[in-house]
Amino acid sequence: MSEGDATPVISLRSVTRVYGEGEAAVRALRGIDLDIRAGEFVAIMGPSGSGKSTAMNIIGSLDTPSEGSYRFLGADVGDFDRLQRALLRREYLGFVFQGFNLLARTSAVDNVELPLIYKGIGRAERREKAIRTLQRVGLGHRLDKDPSQLSGGEQQRVAIARAIASEPAVLLADEPTGNLDTARSIEIMELISQLNDEEGLTVIMVTHEPDMAEYAKRIVHFKDGLIEVDGLNGTPRKPALEHADVR
Amino acid sequence: MFAETVRQAMQAIARNAMRSFLTILGVIIGVAAVITMVTIGNGSSQQIEADVSKLGTNLLIIRRGAGMGPPSAGRSAPSFTIKDVEAIKEQIGGVLAVAPANTSSVTMIFGNENHETSITGTDNEFLVARDWNIALGREFFDNEVSGGKTVCILGATVREELFGAGDPVDETLRSEKFSCRVVGVLEAKGASSFGQDQDDTVLMPIKAFMRRIAGDQDVASIYVAVQPGFSTDKAKSDIEALLRERRRVDPGEEDNFSVMDTKEISSMLTSVTGVMTGLLSAVAGVSLLVGGIGIMNIMLVSVTERTREIGIRLAIGATEGQVLMQFLVEAIVLSLFGGLIGIALGLALGYVGSNFMKVPFVPDWTITFIAFVFSAFIGIVFGYFPARRAARLDPIEALRHE
Ligand SMILES: Nc1ncnc2c1ncn2[C@@H]1O[C@H](COP(=O)(O)OP(=O)(O)O)[C@@H](O)[C@H]1O
Numbered sequence: 074m075s076e077g078d079a080t081p082v083i084s085l086r087s088v089t090r091v092y093g094e095g096e097a098a099v100r101a102l103r104g105i106d107l108d109i110r111a112g113e114f115v116a117i118m119g120p121s122g123s124g125k126s127t128a129m130n131i132i133g134s135l136d137t138p139s140e141g142s143y144r145f146l147g148a149d150v151g152d153f154d155r156l157q158r159a160l161l162r163r164e165y166l167g168f169v170f171q172g173f174n175l176l177a178r179t180s181a182v183d184n185v186e187l188p189l190i191y192k193g194i195g196r197a198e199r200r201e202k203a204i205r206t207l208q209r210v211g212l213g214h215r216l217d218k219d220p221s222q223l224s225g226g227e228q229q230r231v232a233i234a235r236a237i238a239s240e241p242a243v244l245l246a247d248e249p250t251g252n253l254d255t256a257r258s259i260e261i262m263e264l265i266s267q268l269n270d271e272e273g274l275t276v277i278m279v280t281h282e283p284d285m286a287e288y289a290k291r292i293v294h295f296k297d298g299l300i301e302v303d304g305l306n307g308t309p310r311k312p313a314l315e316h317a318d319v320r
Numbered sequence: 321m322f323a324e325t326v327r328q329a330m331q332a333i334a335r336n337a338m339r340s341f342l343t344i345l346g347v348i349i350g351v352a353a354v355i356t357m358v359t360i361g362n363g364s365s366q367q368i369e370a371d372v373s374k375l376g377t378n379l380l381i382i383r384r385g386a387g388m389g390p391p392s393a394g395r396s397a398p399s400f401t402i403k404d405v406e407a408i409k410e411q412i413g414g415v416l417a418v419a420p421a422n423t424s425s426v427t428m429i430f431g432n433e434n435h436e437t438s439i440t441g442t443d444n445e446f447l448v449a450r451d452w453n454i455a456l457g458r459e460f461f462d463n464e465v466s467g468g469k470t471v472c473i474l475g476a477t478v479r480e481e482l483f484g485a486g487d488p489v490d491e492t493l494r495s496e497k498f499s500c501r502v503v504g505v506l507e508a509k510g511a512s513s514f515g516q517d518q519d520d521t522v523l524m525p526i527k528a529f530m531r532r533i534a535g536d537q538d539v540a541s542i543y544v545a546v547q548p549g550f551s552t553d554k555a556k557s558d559i560e561a562l563l564r565e566r567r568r569v570d571p572g573e574e575d576n577f578s579v580m581d582t583k584e585i586s587s588m589l590t591s592v593t594g595v596m597t598g599l600l601s602a603v604a605g606v607s608l609l610v611g612g613i614g615i616m617n618i619m620l621v622s623v624t625e626r627t628r629e630i631g632i633r634l635a636i637g638a639t640e641g642q643v644l645m646q647f648l649v650e651a652i653v654l655s656l657f658g659g660l661i662g663i664a665l666g667l668a669l670g671y672v673g674s675n676f677m678k679v680p681f682v683p684d685w686t687i688t689f690i691a692f693v694f695s696a697f698i699g700i701v702f703g704y705f706p707a708r709r710a711a712r713l714d715p716i717e718a719l720r721h722e
Pocket residue numbers: 092093099100101119120121122123124125126127128
């Protein structure tokens with residue numbers, strides 16, 4: 074798992090996360106070490122309740138470890154305050170959720186513009202960028218549609234567009250295909266793997282479906298708050314040719 | 321960035337148009353109430369000033385007791401008599417007309433028509449003092465005044481009510497206590513302050529009034545018109561000196577009567593309207609405060625409802641400050657909307673109310689501006705707490721919120 078000695082983008086050391094106190098305490102993470110380098114495509118697998126989402130939240134700086142250290146590009150995130158963590162999310166991270174989490178009654182293009190607004194990008198540039206990104210995910214013809222007018226697969230693509238519009242270093246996707254049927258799931262996986270292949274986007278994705286994990290170059294198995302297996306996927310699945318261009 | 325925040329706030333407001341409207345209803349009502357009150361109050365004051373100056377700048381009105389308003393102090397103060405009126409006429413220099421005036425209310429009947437009006441016992445000098453001309457018929461004859469004949473002169477309204485277009489002269493009106501023969505009709509003067517109709521009146525010789533209505537020899541008030549070119553202030557102090565002597569007010573003791581010129585009457589009346597306007601505006605101001613609390617309440621509900629949205633925004637990179645700003649600006653834009661609608665409504669109601677009360681429409685732009693600024697202020701004060709609550713949400717908790 075360690076080619077080269079460049080600073081990993083993400084580096085977790087002995088990270089634990091305990092919810093609650095005393096008798097009722099739940100140890101969601103019991104000490105994990107994980108290094109992820111630029112350009113990797115990592116699938117996190119494991120049974121329900123094994124701590125996958127907890128780890129993603131910590132990596133996404135939405136949550137902080139109870140113990141252990143988290144370094145992002147060498148910087149100790151443990152020292153960050155609320156504002157710095159928000160800025161880390163804004164400048165370096167893109168999120169995709171199982172439930173899409175688009176803003177209701179807000180058009181696709183407005184949804185994609187949102188992170189760009191927070192980055193302070195001017196109106197014209199922002200709109201152009203949002204449209205370009207939506208075209209990139211194959212939704213150039215659905216710009217003005219509300220989430221309620223889009224299918225699940227389309228909604229997830231808007232969410233992906235929103236996550237990558239601000240050109241993050243890492244895309245974090247927690248069960249992105251969890252709410253989709255197989256055909257739609259494959260489309261989303263091919264899009265994500267394309268972004269990784271063609272644009273060098275670092276991807277960390279949680280899934281419990283082996284078929285989806287097959288797209289990743291590296292698979293990490295969680296069990297009971299620990300990493301059980303961490304290995305390269307020798308033969309990552311490539312996008313089928315007929316799907317190569319989702320536009 | 322700020323323009324962007326405002327644009328987003330507008331979008332959020334438009335997305336919930338109905339609820340947004342209900343949210344700001346309190347502010348709308350508060351602002352509209354303040355503006356309406358002030359507008360009508362201003363109009364009334366201006367009307368009063370105009371009316372009083374119509375009385376003539378050289379008019380003095382003498383009443384018993386100190387000051388105007390309900391004569392509570394006046395009750396113990398003795399009335400005037402006809403002798404006082406004559407004394408002023410004879411001993412004060414530069415007076416044009418001196419008239420006693422006793423007023424009561426009465427229902428006048430003619431044929432099948434009846435009309436409740438006010439009746440004033442006085443004499444012809446009253447017409448001079450009030451600068452009031454006869455439109456039809458004549459003034460009282462001297463022997464009618466001295467003999468206390470039950471003859472009367474009608475105000476234009478009374479004539480209209482009882483006779484329509486017909487000629488009332490020489491007709492006889494009845495009332496419960498007396499009947500009187502109409503000798504003349506006054507020129508129409510129009511409405512006065514507080515929408516009171518000056519033409520809704522009947523004049524009769526004061527002796528007839530005393531005998532048939534009052535049952536005593538008291539004179540309630542005296543009108544004095546000062547000749548042009550003579551100082552009203554001088555006439556006023558002369559009258560005060562004379563009446564103190566006639567009424568045996570000891571030196572050092574306060575007057576038990578008051579002599580007011582039209583300026584004083586005007587400022588007294590306007591200050592009464594001013595106080596009323598102030599009180600009503602204060603009540604309206606309280607409703608503005610309640611409106612602000614309404615905004616806070618709905619904003620808190622809105623934050624709870626939009627918890628998930630806030631979580632999403634935080635996850636995709638909004639800082640705490642940006643979320644705080646968003647909700648704060650939303651509250652401010654909302655209450656400014658409320659303020660603007662309230663101002664428009666208040667001006668419209670003020671216009672309608674002024675017309676209804678027959679006073680001029682006098683919008684107060686200072687108050688309008690203050691109302692506008694104040695509604696922004698309400699947005700800031702009552703929007704801050706909900707906005708801070710939104711900004712401090714834990715993103716994970718917020719995202720998990722259903
Ligand atoms: N906010 C929380 N409070 C208490 N326990 C939690 C909380 N979030 C997760 N857990 C617990 O931590 C464990 C790991 O959860 P999670 O990381 O969501 O698992 P996974 O995503 O692998 O299904 C589970 O036992 C879960 O019940």
